[in-house]
Amino acid sequence: MENLLEIKDLHVSFKTYDGILKVLNGINLNVGVGEKVSVVGETGCGKTTTLKSVMRLLARNAIVDDGEIYFKGENLLTISNKKLNQVRNYGIGMIFQDPTAALNPVFTLGEQLEEILKANGIKKNRKKDGIDALKLARLPDAERMYESYPFQLSGGMRQRACIAMALSTKKELLFADEPTTNLDVTIQDQVLRLINKLYEERQMSLVLITHSLGVAREVADRVYVMYAGSIIESGKTREIFDNPKHPYTIGLIKSLPKLTGEEMAKGIPGRIPNYLHPPAGCRFYPRCQHSKSICKEKKPEMIEVDDNHYVSCFRYK
Amino acid sequence: MNDIILEMKNLKKYFPTKKENMYVKAVDGIDVSIAEGDFFGLIGESGSGKSTTAYMVMGIYEPTAGKVLYRKKDISIPSVQRSLSLKRELQIVFQDPGTSLNSQRTVGQIVSLPVAIHKRLHGKKLKNKVIEYLEEVELPAEYYYKHPNEIGGGEKQLVAIARALATDPSMIILDEPTSALDVSVQAKIINTLRRLQNNFDLSYLFITHDLSLMRNIATRVGIMYLGKIVEVGPVEELFLRPQHPYTKMLISSIPVVTKEEEKLRPKNIKSKGEIPSPVNVPPGCGFHTRCSLAEKICKEKEPDIISISEDHQVKCHLFDTD
Secondary structure (H helix, E strand, O other), X not given: OOEEEEEEEEEEEEEEOOEEEEEEXXXXXXXXXXXXXXXXXXXXXXXXXXXXXXXXXOOOOEXXXXXEEEEOOEEOOOOOHHHHHHHHHHHEEEEOOOHHHHOOOXXXXXXXXXXXXXXXXXXXXXXXXXXXXXXHOOOOOHHHHHOOOHHHOOHHHHHHHHHHHHOOOOOOEEEEEOOOOOOOHHHHHHHHHHHHHHHHHXXXXXXXXXXXXXXXXXXXXXXXXXXXXXXXXXXXXXXXXXXXXXXXHHHHHHHOOOOOOOOOOOOOOOOOOOXXXXXXXXXXXXXXXXXXXXXXXXXXXOEEEEOOEEEOOOOOO | OOOEEEEEEEEEEEEEOXXXXXXXXXXXXXXXXXXXXXXXXXXXXXXXXXXHHXXXXXXXXXXXXXXXXXXXXXXXXXXXXXXXXXXXXXXXXXXXXXXXXOOOOOHHHHHHHHHHHHHOOOHHHHHHHHHHHHHHOOOOHHHHHOOXXXXXXXXXXXXXXXXXXXXXXXXXXXXXXXXXXXXXXXXXXXXXXXXXXXXXXXXXXXXXXXXXXXXXHOOEEEEEEOOEEEEEEEXXXXXXXXXXXXXXXXXXXXXXXXXXXXXXXXXXXXXOOOOOOOOOOOOOOOOOOOOOOOOHHHHHOOOOEEEEEOOEEEEOHHHOOO
8 A cells, every 4th residue: 555644763852841851752653545544542652742743733842853754755844834834735634632722712613714725725715615614524504603603512513613624625634633532422423423424535544543442443444552652563453452462552452441341450550651761672661561671671673463463562572 | 229328309400590590400300329339320421410410419519409318318408517427428539630639738638637527636646547548549658748740640539539538438429530541540440449349338429421431330320311310220231221212322332442342332323413401401301302213202291210120210202101
């Protein structure tokens, strides 16, 4: 499959008063044309930082130490701002986690949509295009919604409005950063179905970031599992869930409460490491039951354990 | 069956709005009884009135109508009027430990307060007792001197649990205690709660929106929608044989991780619509606007509570016998 997005050995750190936080520790990630990929990980593992690096939206204190990000063969980290805006307008769309924070509370949805369309260089019929975008996101009564302020909408509706804005122009790749985290389960189900439908209609590629393993399994063809700034396992969705290899993935799946009522594991002891002084070697070893002396010294490489199933752990060698 | 420890009878809470004669019907007539030693899960979407219910039990809100009974005694009074012994018996753990713990105080000070008030201890005895409670939730003694901002989210919630435990209560209300936490941490908190229930003979009222979690830990479950309880029953029964269309919709919406779980999700039902505003509650059955099986009667008449088996009740016209 042809790669639409390719992240190679990305290292990102943040300057703070306390010192330098070494967050991303060599991310390698590919998204093929027409592929649905999910990045799963717990709070603070660097999922959003990865996406923001691609969009070049990182905070000012962030430093990209190393790595390359290719979108359709062009390195996004080095292209001009003009070209970057092209990518943001017509290449990659993004839905953020908290729709309430992503929308401006003092402008109507219509005004915000028109601004986006204007920035995209559309001069005529912006109102019609805006209403079409709202209809695309299956917002009921789109004409009235166009005149509404964000506070007049429910959480699910606001997220639909954000989807409308991300897709108001045709995009090749959609980034969805925890699009359903603050939503109720029945609304989550509807929003995920909508994203899936738009993926098919628009023939895009999709990167879904989530902390919920269930959501990733529902949507993605392929899954990347992240822990403390590294990809620790990747593979086809079914492979990852039926046959997890990394101790962290195994622990995470076992810790989930199941509908079958199957006994839950006792969780994973400890917590995510401090990025000021992350453990050398494998960043998971302080929490790992299987850690050996080599884990403390060397960062494990990605090893292909099965067809397209990669894991970064010294247990598999 | 064990004695009933907590009972709510036709409990209602209406909040006035700016317009006259318009009310937010947060809780609109619920009947719940929780037996001694139960782990009762109250499940609902946001806006269904589950937290309001918890606050009425704790006396933070005064009910508009109806009663809360604790061991057959009416406790529908504000918490300032409640006796010290009643406050000791009923404790609560809130959703967000970041805001429910005072960031200016140390963990020791936070847990000391209830111990000092209810056990009249001071000095060295007080400190030892507090450390005992911290150890009970598996926090090391050195946490006594830490501030909440120095510890992780899961550990903060353990402090909140230790504080609730410090009065030796009989019942703890848990208002979404794990919804702000990651799953690996959630599992630890849940295991602690279970162990404490055994060690201290506690009863729990656990408020949550997470159905899979309740499947694992609750003994009985109530499903709340728009201020009313639409289905209540033993956990296994309710998950294996859900009856109310809303319960089915909820279970079918859960994203799962195994094939075995997939089989348990009701097929032929799709989630649609959103919970209506509790100010303009639809007439008849509150769920008819989202229900694919709704008929004429659902829009006109509120359904009665119908018993399907001894302790499995459902509030839906589909089960009308006549």
